[in-house]
Amino acid sequence: MKKILAILTCVLAPVIVTGILAAQQQPNAAAPAAGPAPPLWAFPVAPAAPRGAGGGAGGAGGGRGAAAAPDTSPKSVPGTTVTLTLAQVRDTYNIPDWHPDGHPAMPEIVKNGRRPTVFACGYCHLPNGQGRPENASVAGLPVEYILQQMADFKSGARKTSEPRLGPINLMVNIAKATTDAENLAAAEYFSKLKPKQWIRVVETATVPKTRIAGGMYIALEDGTTEPIGNRIIEVPEHLVCGQLLEDETGFIAYAPVAASRRVKRWRMAVREKRPLATFATAQTFEVSARFPASQGVRRTRWAARCGTCNIAPATDRGPSS
Secondary structure (H helix, E strand, O other), rough: OOOOOOOOOOOOHHHHHHHHHHHHHHOOOOOOOOOOOOOOOOOOOOOOOHHHHHHHHOOOEEOOOOOOOOHHHHHHHHHHHOEEOHHHHHHOOOOOOHHHHHHHOOOOHHHOOOOOOOHHHHHHHHHOOOOOOOOOOOOOOOOHHHHHHHHHHHHHOOOOOOOOOOEEEEHHHHHHHHHHHHHHHHHHHOOOOOOOOOOOEEOOEEOOOOOEEOOOOEEOOOEEEEOOOOOOOOEEEHHHHHOOOOOOOOEEEEEEEOOHHHHHHHHHHHHOOOOOOOOOOOOHHHHHHHHOOOOOOOOOHHHHHOOOEEEEEEEEEEEOO
16 A cells, blocks of 8 residues: 555543643744634634533533533443443543454553553554544554654654644653654564554535534534535544444445545646646645645645545535535
8 A cells, every 4th residue: 555644643532632722822832923724623722611601521501500420321322232321431641452362462651551641542542543533543553653753752843833732742742752662663563564444535515514613524413514625524434433432334425516626636747847736725735735735734625635545436416505
């Protein structure tokens, strides 16, 4: 397979919004110089909660009302008999493993991390290494490449284009805390995993309305839609599975109609050093050039999406209006 330019970003998932928000408040010494703000569709930074609002990760409740009782009921997902409580799903030092027979034995750093500063790598990149929209797929990447990214995060050579993104700040902090032996164990594990189709591209004129949850988009529960405009919107195929960190159900990437054909023309123009025709907008190309994958962007959010081997061809069509 082609070497995918992905970032090793171990992050908290949407269910740990409080951790994400805390990281977003940390200054990022490695942030690049001030410039144009990256587009929100590619860098989903959650807006600050209104003063006096409450409710935690679910976004409900607030004010001075009594806190809801914790949900201790067992949760399940299709295709497995494993059941986990929300507390177990949210444990960053003992990752939720819904399909224990679907991957090799995980090293300690991938499965349990190291308290108090190193979250388990598999919590965010998942046991299958496929990752989520707020981080990256690391399955099948070369050991040397993964080790270099960890070294660059640690030294500051690898920077984020959006210093308000909590997941990137968390990854930098983790890279500063891991040992060489831990990095090697994680890199060897992920490098042996075989990437699989994980993102289904749907070209459409309209998309579900979404909200930001822990560094990625999720569709609103009411099913309302809006024009896609010049964006790529990535959401879980199955909301509940996505929230429970299940690692057999991937994501949908909604893209503008005919985007895949325009991407191919764009890539050919780049190779031939010809002027770039528009893919979505001129801003897309500008952002892609200003904020390359090496600065912490999930590159598959735009043109590279159709060139990676774990992404389905854009044969589906969504509603046209």
